[in-house]
Amino acid sequence: MDVESLKKSGSSRVRCLDAFLVVSIVLLFAAVGVLTVGLFFGTKAETASSPQPYASDVGDKMQNVAYLKPHLRNLENGTMRWTAVSRGAGNSVGSLFDFNPDHHSIRTTRDGQYFIYIELKLNCSTTPVCDAGRFTVSIGDSRDSRDSRLTCNFELPEWKETTPVYRKCWQVTRMDKEMRLVTQMTAQQQLNKWTIDVAASEQGIYLVG
Incomplete structure (x- = not known):
């Protein structure tokens, strides 16, 4: 059994796993950011287009x-x-x-x-x-x-x-x-x-x- 080969193979898998986790975290934050921006502008648009009940009540x-x-x-x-x-x-x-x-x-x-x-x-x-x-x-x-x-x-x-x-x-x-x-x-x-x-x-x- 080639011990050195096993060590290199294990290290490679760890590096791949780390890279995958980093990419996943980055994508998660990006998705959250897009969702937040979308909700913000969606709320602004709804508020602007909705009638103001106060003026109507008055x-x-x-x-x-x-x-x-x-x-x-x-x-x-x-x-x-x-x-x-x-x-x-x-x-x-x-x-x-x-x-x-x-x-x-x-x-x-x-x-x-x-x-x-x-x-x-x-x-x-x-x-x-x-x-x-x-x-x-x-x-x-x-x-x-x-x-x-x-x-x-x-x-x-x-x-x-x-x-x-x-x-x-x-x-x-x-x-x-x-x-x-x-x-x-x-x-x-x-x-x-x-x-x-x-x-x-x-x-x-x-x-x-």
């Missing part, structure tokens, strides 16, 4: 909402005048409502429970004294003067400086479709020295169920 919710800003600063008896706020290509009145700028009314188009609110900030003008008095805002159906869905009372003190009076009132109420809401202002006496802060005041309604 759009759906905005359909249920309408809010208006006062059109005039004066406190006077009669129907309160409102205006819609521009928002992108549309305005602040969602598609579930119909705002009539001529009659300053909001019409509901669906039966349901609605959250309605009004917030007003009243300022004393720069005249020496603003008279004390009571000011009431009532929101109700224009077809029935006795219908009042929300009433907000303001107790106005006598001020000798520009100190604002702020109040927010809200109510959850069931309303039928085709109801037209208008806001009525009532002052017990002349309050022409008090004015509405248009930027800090608004009226809103949204469908809750």
